[in-house]
Amino acid sequence: MARFRGRGMASVNYPIGMNLGGDPSQALIHSNPDGKFTVALSAIDLGQGMKQVTRQVAAETLGVPIEDVYVDTADSDTGPHDMGSFASRGTHRMGNAVIAAAREARGVLLEAAAEELEVNAADLVTDGKGNIHVKGAPSRSITVRATAQAAQFKQGKTIAGRGIFLIPLSSVDPETGEMNPNTAFAHACLVADVEVDDETGEVTVLGMNSAYELGRVINPKMVEQQLVGGAWMGISHALYETPEPYYPNPDHGPRDFNEYLMPGPGDIAPYSIAILERPAPDGPFGGKGPGEMCANPVLPAIANAVYNAVGVRVNDLPITPEKILRGIRANGGAKPQARRGGAL
Amino acid sequence: MAKVPVQFRLNGSDRAAFADPADNLLTVLRRGLNDFGPKYGCGQGTCGTCSVLVDGELRLACLTLAASCEGASIETVSGMADGPNLHPLQQAFMEHFAAQCGFCTPGMLTAAKALLARNPNPSRDEIIDGIAGNICRCTGYEPIIAAIESVARGAAAGQRR
Structure with missing residues (x-):
């Protein structure tokens, strides 16, 4: 009985968003009398960082400090319409909607400031620190806060903006079958090294290396966080997690967290990532977003690594010890496959 | 009742x-x-x-x-925080981006605090053991471990001074 090492790789071209009847996101932004801005979205931050990313995008476009922007995703009943947080669409779709809303709000903000300063709005710029001044004449300035108060209490203006970003429905051409469901693709390649025990059927992930091309990385630490965490979800989907281990037979399914296998802090292996940035022409500041692609290439890479290690091709997930042992038995023993690129 | x-x-x-x-x-x-x-x-x-x-x-x-x-x-x-002053672990969790959705964070911080109270200078394996009872569904264990390690190292450096 022995442990066999194997290496597998997978590449992915990943579409951002989806196209089932069109893919719109809306954003609404308004200023409060204290000069701070509220961004209303109906897409929910599930922990992937959408609130932070849309906050950065809004602050950058409005030209105000990031501390002065609050993103509210509290209520999809009262908020503007959104398709939702899925299909890795958050950064791209909501980011673009927020840019559109912030541009309109910025236009009203500068008009209100122009009225106070008695200048032309086209001559005004923001310094990103909460001030608006005449281009080339920083002393002729007014704070965003004073502008918001003047708009609210003197001018009777609403500093607000509406934004929508829509990828319209792309129908299939009946003659050619062609369609254009997506405007932005992200890309990745991932290599997984594993060790398979031919006695227990257990797979240990020794390490992973990957390269991700995500467009402009709007928040580098959050991208890293998402890629690392998502990769572990991929490992978990590949090796551990399933609600129905004998699908379509529902028996022996996990009933709670004690029986549903999830990776813990002791299960992590070294993982290095190279992040490449090729800004998307239609992305918010060029961003596409990592999204589900963090996990996607991990599954085929591990399946390939298991095949490389012991010659067992498991076609349904998760790749459990039972499936590996049955495969090894069917093959009459572990059959390590050839590997290009030298030893692990 | x-x-x-x-x-x-x-x-x-x-x-x-x-x-x-x-x-x-x-x-x-x-x-x-x-x-x-x-x-x-x-x-x-x-x-x-x-x-x-x-x-x-x-x-x-x-x-x-x-x-x-x-x-x-x-x-x-x-x-954990002393008024507006965050506990060193809270500060380190912020600096290391050790929270994603944040739902596990209260338990992680508490487990880390208990660990450092009984073992001020834990090894990486001891840190992993210290938070082994806590699940992070965002699977962001690496920055959590790094944050706890940084506090342990900082405290150890403080003791040496």
Whole structure:
């Protein structure tokens, strides 16, 4: 009985968003009398960082400090319409909607400031620190806060903006079958090294290396966080997690967290990532977003690594010890496959 | 069932609540005393997000009977910061981006605090062991481990000075 090492790789071209009847996101932004801005979205931050990313995008476009922007995703009943947080669409779709809303709000903000300063709005710029001044004449300035108060209490203006970003429905051409469901693709390649025990059927992930091309990385630490965490979800989907281990037979399914296998802090292996940035022409500041692609290439890479290690091709997930042992038995023993690129 | 009074110290203040004898500590903290720091995750002691310290010992509030805490000193994540000054672990969690959705964070911080109290200079493996009872569904263990390591190293450096 022995442990066999194997290496597998997978590449992915990943579409951002989806196209089932069109893919719109809306954003609404308004200023409060204290000069701070509220961004209303109906897409929910599930922990992937959408609130932070849309906050950065809004602050950058409005030209105000990031501390002065609050993103509210509290209520999809009262908020503007959104398709939702899925299909890795958050950064791209909501980011673009927020840019559109912030541009309109910025236009009203500068008009209100122009009225106070008695200048032309086209001559005004923001310094990103909460001030608006005449281009080339920083002393002729007014704070965003004073502008918001003047708009609210003197001018009777609403500093607000509406934004929508829509990828319209792309129908299939009946003659050619062609369609254009997506405007932005992200890309990745991932290599997984594993060790398979031919006695227990257990797979240990020794390490992973990957390269991700995500467009402009709007928040580098959050991208890293998402890629690392998502990769572990991929490992978990590949090796551990399933609600129905004998699908379509529902028996022996996990009933709670004690029986549903999830990776813990002791299960992590070294993982290095190279992040490449090729800004998307239609992305918010060029961003596409990592999204589900963090996990996607991990599954085929591990399946390939298991095949490389012991010659067992498991076609349904998760790749459990039972499936590996049955495969090894069917093959009459572990059959390590050839590997290009030298030893692990 | 008749409710019974339960008194204990919570984050340094004397608190009292009426609890059903079968109520767990988590229910009394959250519903009775409005301390929403410890979270309700699985309710069966698997996920660790309800972790609190009872007389300095790491405990799962969802599996601890509130009545058994009579007279005890309970620390939750809500009492970690000293007014506006964050606890070094909280600061390190921020600096290392150790929270994603944040639901496991109260339990992770509490487990880390308990670990450093009994072992101020843990190895990486000891840190992993210290948070092994806590699940992070965003699978962001690496920055959490790094954050705890940085506090341990900082404290160790402080001792040497």
